[in-house]
Amino acid sequence: MGRPSNKSERRAEIVQAMMQVMAVRGYEGASIQAIAKQAGLAPGLIHYHFKTKQDILLGSVTQLSNVLKGRYLSLSENAETSEDKLKAFITARLSKGEGASQQAVVAWVMIGSEAVRQPEVKAAYLEALREQKALLEDLLQDYFDTFLKKGKLNKKELNSKVAFVMAFMEGAFSLSITAQEIMPNSWAADELLSKLKI
């Protein structure tokens, strides 16, 4: 029967290693050799588990997306009001509790950059963004339910709020990487929420 497969763990290790290297050297700097070294594996093994380097990057999109989903679910578990859920969503993305977060943030920004020239990366990146946007839309719809029903807020205005939050979060990521010196250390969900108020 041979030894038991460990494909999925190895793949996760490799994706993890790439993100670690990318956090310091960027995507181009994250050579297969460097990733292998970081993961404690032989270079040849990387391509046994991933067809191309791009595939590892795509794997990291998936993993990052899953982590965010997981964090939101865990944070919203006890949320009851629509506001709590919205806060859970924002906190899941903006808080930098864990040490791994920094790497994740850099990786996310790098993915955004690579999306410029790698169509497949762009597709995966967009897909992840769409998912987040869909969730945010639902949450905001609930949050502004009353206003919507009263006609004090129309669909277009809601969309604008959605886009607004998305952009802010993306920018907070970008700046937190290289411009932390001139940015506040942390953003409170409350603060962002207050800007959305009507």
Next chain:
Amino acid sequence: MGRPSNKSERRAEIVQAMMQVMAVRGYEGASIQAIAKQAGLAPGLIHYHFKTKQDILLGSVTQLSNVLKGRYLSLSENAETSEDKLKAFITARLSKGEGASQQAVVAWVMIGSEAVRQPEVKAAYLEALREQKALLEDLLQDYFDTFLKKGKLNKKELNSKVAFVMAFMEGAFSLSITAQEIMPNSWAADELLSKLKI
């Protein structure tokens, strides 16, 4: 006597060419060969005018920074109220009137990515951001002058607003590049201003 110098024009051409190529292929993809081809120059000439590839990138930071300054100055020329000036600032960055804008935006985001691994790029990027932040601070201080004097707004809250605007603008750039499909085509200065209201 001798051949007249054309260094500054050539340098500008090269920086321009790099931004054009980067807009499609990213920084790594913007090879010296590709830049030379885009500029219609011999590859060797690039290094006659710029010591390293990084220097071209640094040149583009300066150029982008200058363009933004120029746009703000031109837009704020007839601005009288502090609100008009603030709008001029935001419009200068968010409007995508000219065709060159898209390239500029991509270049700016690429610079942010490269800042992760190139200390010199980070320094230049931060310097440009600091300048913008300083201007924005002044503008917001004027804009909220009354509140500040009345004590309804403190320094920390003002700083938060500054950071907030900076992050939003940066994120709007990032998303406009690869995720324009899911983002609104344009952002009105009024819209952003409304979020800042007290």
Next chain:
Amino acid sequence: MGRPSNKSERRAEIVQAMMQVMAVRGYEGASIQAIAKQAGLAPGLIHYHFKTKQDILLGSVTQLSNVLKGRYLSLSENAETSEDKLKAFITARLSKGEGASQQAVVAWVMIGSEAVRQPEVKAAYLEALREQKALLEDLLQDYFDTFLKKGKLNKKELNSKVAFVMAFMEGAFSLSITAQEIMPNSWAADELLSKLKI
């Protein structure tokens, strides 16, 4: 499991190939491509085994140094008197019995030239020279033991003899490469020894 390592053989092959090419084209002329071709290897492989071109040169310093040591040991094996040992030392360096010698000599001279501008090469070159000098010192000390004890030769004069032999040998190398036409084909150890006599 896995492919067996062959690093040390490959490294030796590459060093050998560099010396062969250098013997004809000099250090600069010994391009990585040329070395690879001479060794029958792919260019990329050279850098898999040596980080830089300089490292190959440093490898050749070590190799040459070892060859000389080996030759001396083999020649002095049956030497009993201090004079025989001294002759063994000189012969080990000046005789050109083997075919490989010519390459070795050229390589050695090239290393001396490169030492001018490559500090690391200079260090390695000096280290090798120091070792040889130390050995020569011992040998001459034994050879002139009687005179030293009688006070007919002082330390400074001994040092002068050491330096004298070193210089002569180095010069014989240099001239044997390009000026063999005007130099004698071979130098006898006896001849050199006679100049040292008191």
Next chain:
Amino acid sequence: MGRPSNKSERRAEIVQAMMQVMAVRGYEGASIQAIAKQAGLAPGLIHYHFKTKQDILLGSVTQLSNVLKGRYLSLSENAETSEDKLKAFITARLSKGEGASQQAVVAWVMIGSEAVRQPEVKAAYLEALREQKALLEDLLQDYFDTFLKKGKLNKKELNSKVAFVMAFMEGAFSLSITAQEIMPNSWAADELLSKLKI
């Protein structure tokens, strides 16, 4: 009629500049750009005065050769005995009175290295060596005149002495450049002469 020609001074300046740069960076490192900078001239001008880079090197062979000749003539002016003349020859080459000497020595060694791969350089180098050898031969012949006539020294032995001196001087040059740490600071002509005694 135009301005007066200054070809020969310019040529000398350029040769001088090349030797200065070579003393630090070697022949390959002595780029035309670097030579031009050192000479305070525009790069293009170098090729107006010298067809190729090699020509400058050949020019330096000539110049070095002339300097040595000049030094010998000046030192031997008041020499009366054959021994004095021989000392003048040796001193002309080994003394390092002037500051320019170091550069000259390095240049000479570099020329020897380049002779390996540049036939034209080899020819010029050999020619210069031959000239020196011829002079040395004459001097030694005079010096050992009595022995030769008495048959206590034959032609072959004389030649050996000539070659011996040539080799020693060349080696003293080589080692003085990079191995001055392990070599004596200066060589006295007397010292060398004593080795030649019969």
Next chain:
DNA sequence: TATGAATGAGTATTCATTCAT
């Protein structure tokens, strides 16, 4: 004569990917 821009071939080095074991 002189200047400095322009050319294009050449170089060391990196690296994703493949292959032999």
Next chain:
DNA sequence: GATGAATGAATACTCATTCAT
């Protein structure tokens, strides 16, 4: 599954030489 050697194309950068002024 795993190892590590091997491949070859691509890249930034250098530089002798030429050219326009």
